Amino acid sequence: MRQEVRSLDPLDSPGLLRARSSGAGLGTALSATLKRDLLMVTRRPGDALTPLMFFAMVITLFPLGISPDADQLALIAPGILWVAALLAALLSLDGLFRTDHDDGTLEQLMLTPHPLPLLVIAKVAVHWLVTGVPLALLAPLLGLMLSLPEGSYLVLSASVALGSACISLIGAIGAALTVGLARGGMLLALIVLPLFMPVLIFGSGAIVAVIEGGAWLAHLAILGAFLCVALMLAPWAIAASLRVSLHD
């Protein structure tokens, strides 16, 4: 749906317009995108808090649904911490492109002469900084509540941080494909969850490995490898998907 775009947001005009009209370099465009997205988050802090609250509440569901027994919880803690973090990140993905799609900023972004895949990386980076990193920082506290064994908290944070970066990248593909669709959120989850499973396996595997004294660094290294591959390939898929969605 094409709308006459007259951005009412005074924050984005200077940077993006300058980048677009004066043919300014890629760096200006990237920093403008980064700045704008970060400022959007500060205006709506709820966007950043909601995934964290969801994370905490889902973790609370497990003792309620299973048992408050510390030993039982400690056994399943790595897995449910990771699943809850994954679901929280998934929930926040739907909004990644939706607001920009609805007010026409996405179209503006696509009209710039700068390569869309790179601009997309900027947006996904902000999403990770705003969602993934807080999740990684909150995880140890929730791990404590689940009687997660000592010595695994650092690896917990590291694996959630690395893994959520992969999730942001891979999930952005799904978000781009479903941004123009009604009730796209559910469909987003459907198409993107199978792709998350390897990240989950190695993410929670790292925590289990450090608890059992195994090769936790190898697990984190594989997560890093996933991240590298995702950084190389996902931006192109995201850009192509955005083009499909906007032409629908």
Add this chain to the structure above:
Amino acid sequence: MWAFFHKLGSPRWFYAIASRFEPWCWALALILIVVGSVWGLVFAPADYQQGNSFRIIYVHVPAAFLGQSIYIAMAVCGFVYMVWKIRVADMAAAMMAPLGAVMTFMALLSGSVWGKPTWGTWWQWDARLTSMLILLFLYIGVMVLRATFYRLESAARAAAILTMVGVVNIPIIKYSVEWWNTLHQPASFTITERPAMPVEMWLPLLIMVVGFYAFFAAFTLTRVRSEILRREQSKRWVQDMFREKC
């Protein structure tokens, strides 16, 4: 040679060529599946360890092969569509998807039923079954995504992108699930990793596999013909063809 492929991209030519090959594919599929089934069910020797439940392999393995192959074929079709804009490729990808999902489901069901007498449980989170389950999710995702778009071309491109993303992920998923499985079940006995099968056992299996592939070809050719008629119904050649029939 190149001209042949180019012709194939034209719906009209594809329809003509598909109509010629279709009956042969059905015939081949029928013969091979019947021969393979009878051989596997009646004549092949029972397995030393698993007894007669082993015979399930003759439907499980072909279904598993096809579940994976069809997804890869869909990804190839999607790639051809995105790069060369050949619409017949997109039609093929759309038409073969349900069969791929059915085959994957068949593999899951037969694998699960096979597991009961072998391991004692209806479901086992072993590497093969788990990967098959994830593949089924991938299929359903692509089919639902394609159905949700309003415009045909957007649906085609979206499905192509998702299928290609999925196909890149399939080896990653398989490797990850295998790794996950060895971590938690060090002494697992997988269904198809066995000492070399004697000829009397793998020959009917081969026949069934080829028969299933022939079925896939026949199925896809027929459905693509339907889809071509549906999409091209306003074209002259379709109108002429049906006017003659009246």
Add this chain to the structure above:
Amino acid sequence: MAFDSFSDWLAMGRHGVYVWTAWGVSLGLLALCVLLVRSEIRTVRRDLRRRIRRAAATNGGGQG
């Protein structure tokens, strides 16, 4: 022949339920696919024929 009698074959050495369920559902699904595909192309052709006939009739009526 791997079996001594027909009832032996049906029983599949205690595994009859499993073998026949797996095989039955699999071949049943294949048969279902065949039926659905054939009915699909039949429906498409029938609808097309109808549509063309109707178009020809209205054209003929218009001209006549």
